[in-house]
Amino acid sequence: MAPHAGQPDLLHSRRGFGSGIGAAAAASGTSAAPEAAGTTASSPTPLVLSACVYISEGRCQEVLSRLEATLRAAPGTALLHIFMDAEYNRTGYTLASLSPDALTSAVVAVCREAIGCVDLRSHKATHPRLGVADHVSVQPLAWPEASSRDDALASAASVARSIGRQLLGSCEAQGKEAAGSCPVYYYGAAYSSGGRRLADVRRALGYFRPDVLSAGAALWAGELGVASLSHFPPDEGPCQVSPRTGVATIGAVPFVLNYNVPLQTVDLAFARTAAKAVSERGGGLRGVEAMALFHGEGCVEVACNLLDVGEGAAPADVQAFLEEFSGLGALSRLKVLPWLRAAWKSRAAFWTSRGGAAPAEVHAFLERTCAPAGVSVGQGYTTGKTAEQLVQMMLAQLSGDGSAQP
Secondary structure, X not given: OOOOOOOOOHHHHHHHHHHHHHHHHHHHOOOOOHHHHOOOOOOOOOOEEEEEEEEOOOOOHHHHHHHHHHHHOOOOOEEEEEEEEOOOOEEEEEXXXXXXXXXXXXXXXXXXXXXXXXXXXXXXXXXXXXXXXXXXXXXXXXXXXXXXXXXXXXXXXXXXXXXXXXXXXXXXXXOOOOOOOOOEEEEEOOOOXXXXXXXXXXXXXXXXXOOEEEOOEEEEEOOXXXXXXXXXXXXXOOOEOOOOOEOEEXXXXXXXXXXXXXXXXXXXXXXXXXXXXXXXXXXXXXXXXXXXXXXOOOEEEEEEEEOOOOOOOOHHHHHHHHHHHHOOOHHHHHHHHHHHHHHHHHHHHHHHHOOOOOHHHHHHHHHHOOHHHOOEEOOOEEOOOOHHHHHHHHHHHHOOOHHHOO
């Protein structure tokens, strides 16, 4: 599959970066851990796995400092990116490693630290969450030439399940007074039969239903809201939920990019319609999950997960779609939406043939859609780094370049 114009070929560039990782490790005297990566000592391209860890805390600096210190002290891993959002009261940490065991230990350590010092009962945010250690996504960044992406995903799935088992065990060891149990749900390749999406788990547990919903507010506050998970048993742990801890979702998937587009002078109902229109579930762009969330005074964001970057829609596609959608009047949207979706599906076929659409096209679509309705579409932003950027940062850390610090 050819890459999008102006974008690198994800598959081949990642393998190229992988060769560079091996060379950088050799030059710096750092072991590339070939045994842990499933390669021989002579293989120039090790397996590189990343983990995105989302913790339900984005305001308390003391807690955030402790979490960052935990990750920086974790041996054999590189903390590559931190995205803290005070409005959403949520922080995402991106780390990577050449050693699956080291990555597992680092993720478990930061989740355990968060569970020990964050109480879901006092947590409030305009972003939904299911638990303190809310979400962990394990993703392959590079893999040996002799392996396939499916092989790399299988390794990521093994790490994800190991994280789940160790996290559950560490919570139980802390005792009920300290943290309580932390039921775990798997998705993606980590799920026993594969195929289950993160959104499927979230929907079954009421993730998308706010505790407070009005014209000016949609808030998630306090404990999970269910004391028993017997209606949807977890993959690890008991069906009883600790009100302090909540549950954790852990998955193994191809690389995912988060892309948020702010809409000004708009109500939540419009933003929800736009989010549904742009999502694959609503008939919009391939590989896009989206929801509308309040994000500060006078702003509602269409928050998107772009699944399997390089195969589905990219940030530019989402941006373009929402701009075009927001530009139609209310009546026009109802009449034109079926045509709009069909038109974008045909465009998506073209994009897929060249490796997926780019973020700018997503933004342009949203602007053209929103303008006639008087809705101002702000420039979208990613909450993390691309796979290529992460691998380059890992290379810099292995070679001792301090500029790679997040």
